[in-house]
Amino acid sequence: MVMTGTLLSVRDVSKNFGDVEALKSVTLDLNRGDVVGLVGGNGAGKTTLLRLLCGLYKPSVGGVVFIDEGGDEHPVHQVRSNLGVVPESTGLYARLTAWENIRYHSRLNNIPDKQAWNRTVRLARALEIEDELQRPTRGFSRGMRQKTALIRALAHDPEVLLLDEPTGGLDVTSARRVRELVRKLGEEGRTVIYSTHQLNEAEQVCDRIVIIHNGTLRADGSPDELMNNTNTKSLEDAFVSLTQDDSREVDAPEPESKFQQLWSKLTTRKQPPTGGEDNA
Amino acid sequence: MRDSLSRIWSVSSKELLDIIRDWRTLVALVLVPLLIFPLFFIALPLFLQGEMAELDQYELNLEVQLSTGDTMPDSLIQPFENSNLNYSVTVLDSGLENLSVNGGDGERIRNGQPHVILRLRETMTNSSESWDYAILYDATSELSSEGYYRVRSIIQMWESEIINETLAESNLTRSEALDPIHWDGDVGEANVATSGQSAGLALSMFIPMIVAIWTASSAIQPSVDLTAGERERGTMESLLCTPTRRVELLYGKWVAVGVVAATSVLFQMVGLLFAVAFLMPPDTFGIPSLTAWSVVSLLLSVILFAIFVVAIELALAVRAHSVKEAGTVLGPFVIAFIIPAMFAQFVNLEGIEWWWFVAPIFNVCLAMREALLDITDITHIALWLTSSLLYAVLAVTWAAKQFKREDLVESLS
Numbered sequence: 001m002v003m004t005g006t007l008l009s010v011r012d013v014s015k016n017f018g019d020v021e022a023l024k025s026v027t028l029d030l031n032r033g034d035v036v037g038l039v040g041g042n043g044a045g046k047t048t049l050l051r052l053l054c055g056l057y058k059p060s061v062g063g064v065v066f067i068d069e070g071g072d073e074h075p076v077h078q079v080r081s082n083l084g085v086v087p088e089s090t091g092l093y094a095r096l097t098a099w100e101n102i103r104y105h106s107r108l109n110n111i112p113d114k115q116a117w118n119r120t121v122r123l124a125r126a127l128e129i130e131d132e133l134q135r136p137t138r139g140f141s142r143g144m145r146q147k148t149a150l151i152r153a154l155a156h157d158p159e160v161l162l163l164d165e166p167t168g169g170l171d172v173t174s175a176r177r178v179r180e181l182v183r184k185l186g187e188e189g190r191t192v193i194y195s196t197h198q199l200n201e202a203e204q205v206c207d208r209i210v211i212i213h214n215g216t217l218r219a220d221g222s223p224d225e226l227m228n229n230t231n232t233k234s235l236e237d238a239f240v241s242l243t244q245d246d247s248r249e250v251d252a253p254e255p256e257s258k259f260q261q262l263w264s265k266l267t268t269r270k271q272p273p274t275g276g277e278d279n280a
Numbered sequence: 281m282r283d284s285l286s287r288i289w290s291v292s293s294k295e296l297l298d299i300i301r302d303w304r305t306l307v308a309l310v311l312v313p314l315l316i317f318p319l320f321f322i323a324l325p326l327f328l329q330g331e332m333a334e335l336d337q338y339e340l341n342l343e344v345q346l347s348t349g350d351t352m353p354d355s356l357i358q359p360f361e362n363s364n365l366n367y368s369v370t371v372l373d374s375g376l377e378n379l380s381v382n383g384g385d386g387e388r389i390r391n392g393q394p395h396v397i398l399r400l401r402e403t404m405t406n407s408s409e410s411w412d413y414a415i416l417y418d419a420t421s422e423l424s425s426e427g428y429y430r431v432r433s434i435i436q437m438w439e440s441e442i443i444n445e446t447l448a449e450s451n452l453t454r455s456e457a458l459d460p461i462h463w464d465g466d467v468g469e470a471n472v473a474t475s476g477q478s479a480g481l482a483l484s485m486f487i488p489m490i491v492a493i494w495t496a497s498s499a500i501q502p503s504v505d506l507t508a509g510e511r512e513r514g515t516m517e518s519l520l521c522t523p524t525r526r527v528e529l530l531y532g533k534w535v536a537v538g539v540v541a542a543t544s545v546l547f548q549m550v551g552l553l554f555a556v557a558f559l560m561p562p563d564t565f566g567i568p569s570l571t572a573w574s575v576v577s578l579l580l581s582v583i584l585f586a587i588f589v590v591a592i593e594l595a596l597a598v599r600a601h602s603v604k605e606a607g608t609v610l611g612p613f614v615i616a617f618i619i620p621a622m623f624a625q626f627v628n629l630e631g632i633e634w635w636w637f638v639a640p641i642f643n644v645c646l647a648m649r650e651a652l653l654d655i656t657d658i659t660h661i662a663l664w665l666t667s668s669l670l671y672a673v674l675a676v677t678w679a680a681k682q683f684k685r686e687d688l689v690e691s692l693s
Contacts, residue, residue, distance in 0.1 A: 054521050056689050085521035089514025095301040107290040108522040110283055
């Protein structure tokens with residue numbers, strides 16, 4: 001039986017890195033079985049929100065909680081075995097085989113090797129990399145790495161899957177395979193949070209779109225709802241309409257120490273004047 | 281608790297598997313430490329012999345300057361010829377204040393014409409024969425220095441002959457004149473220290489330093505790879521998304537780095553003891569005689585030191601965003617271990633002040649020295665054991681704090 005109700009709750013969360021406010025007062029409930037597309041431009045705050053959702057970052061203000069089937073709330077970092085995460089970099093160990101990479105994370109999730117292996121084989125078959133499981137990942141293509149990371153995230157059968165740009169750099173066929181798997185996981189009732197800046201991809205895979213822009217949540221709803229609310233005929237137009245102010249190109253910067261700030265100031269050359277009337 | 285230990289073991293075993301798969305790391309941390317001393321003990325004497333033989337082959341120009349009226353001593357002619365010295369005789373400048381004043385001859389020697397000058401002036405004494413001499417040479421020129429050593433050696437043999445002749449004229453032997461008070465029997469036999477104790481003393485002069493320096497340096501590469509390397513390659517983020525607590529991650533990585541560093545030190549010690557036992561001239565070193573407590577003490581000091589060092593290196597490396605940044609920090613950091621480890625070799629153990637056994641790095645080096653000398657001083661043991669434990673706990677606490685940094689998921693790439 002597929003459970004319903006809120007699984008992850010983001011409550012008025014702000015996240016600051018030094019003087020930069022990467023997320024501002026974001027409130028969001030993610031329900032069981034939702035396949036949510038987290039859409040935004042570069043530096044919008046998608047990765048920061050994903051890292052808050054998996055408990056890698058602590059909110060500066062507010063909180064992120066995981067709500068279990070009994071309705072009890074837990075800080076998200078305490079229930080990481082319920083999460084499967086595929087970060088943008090995939091994070092595979094080059095000298096280990098695909099299976100060894102998957103087994104490592106399964107062991108850290110306290111899953112017996114045999115159980116992890118059976119599940120790995122099933123997923124590898126679906127993603128057509130069954131024959132590559134015993135090969136070191138050093139020579140893997142971007143697509144194979146992405147698929148391996150996806151299997152690794154799913155091998156412990158998590159309730160929530162968080163994917164950061166899962167089709168970035170993939171060829172058409174591999175990207176389609178990944179999208180098909182995500183759709184299938186959604187149909188099985190699993191919660192998926194799918195971060196992307198490809199609007200058509202989000203539209204194909206997700207039944208709910210959350211638009212993040214300049215660290216703020218600009219919209220949350222189905223693709224049709226977003227188009228209706230903005231009186232537009234495509235998701236792209238809806239996105240443009242919702243994000244018309246200046247975009248920023250800021251990734252979560254880490255705070256610099258006073259000494260680092262002073263040293264950077266001393267060692268950074270000022271840009272020379274670039275011609276034009278002022279220099280005449 | 282069981283889950284926690286299981287995760288720590290998973291992290292350690294994965295890290296060790298990853299390290300074993302990298303042949304470069306194995307060469308650097310196992311093969312090099314194992315072979316460095318045997319190769320050093322074999323290669324260095326061979327190299328030095330080769331270089332000396334090469335210098336012996338050179339024919340060198342020697343100018344012998346004699347006072348007017350003096351003739352070249354016969355005792356020197358044959359040895360000069362046998363030593364590849366082409367000599368020519370000229371007249372000594374009579375205006376010199378003493379024979380060492382080089383005057384214009386200095387420039388000629390610097391130009392290599394000749395390589396060396398021997399100045400001789402016969403003097404009148406009660407001896408059968410008596411001369412003043414000086415050898416002019418350029419200490420910065422290998423050929424001139426070689427010429428100096430050859431001439432000096434010949435002069436010393438000549439002097440010895442003159443002494444013998446003078447003594448013979450007075451019906452004395454060399455031993456009677458120069459060694460009227462002499463040691464009876466074998467000097468070594470009179471030393472009450474056993475060969476094992478002597479070996480312990482000799483080894484205590486450098487083993488603690490080697491252990492301290494090698495522990496610190498061999499832990500650098502794995503520490504950097506397992507922390508800053510993970511951040512740079514982007515594997516840290518996915519690892520931190522697992523239920524593994526940060527402190528479990530630290531312990532898991534600490535065990536892996538500790539095993540690598542300990543293996544490296546162990547292999548180096550095996551190589552060193554092999555070289556000492558089989559490659560050095562006989563009677564140079566023996567095998568130290570250690571009691572069970574000395575061995576335990578030695579191992580305990582190394583283990584506590586390793587906990588301290590590895591935790592500090594992991595903490596420093598994990599703060600870095602890239603391997604390059606971590607290397608820049610940890611490279612010079614080893615100097616902080618080398619200097620106290622070197623100084624600790626020269627601290628007098630007799631009447632030593634208590635605080636030496638509390639000072640970081642000094643305490644373990646001195647503990648190792650005492651263990652090798654089979655000294656059991658309860659106060660010293662209590663001091664170094666407590667202080668080492670304290671430093672290890674502080675280092676691990678600081679490392680745990682660094683592993684909890686929020687920016688651990690970020691990397692320059």
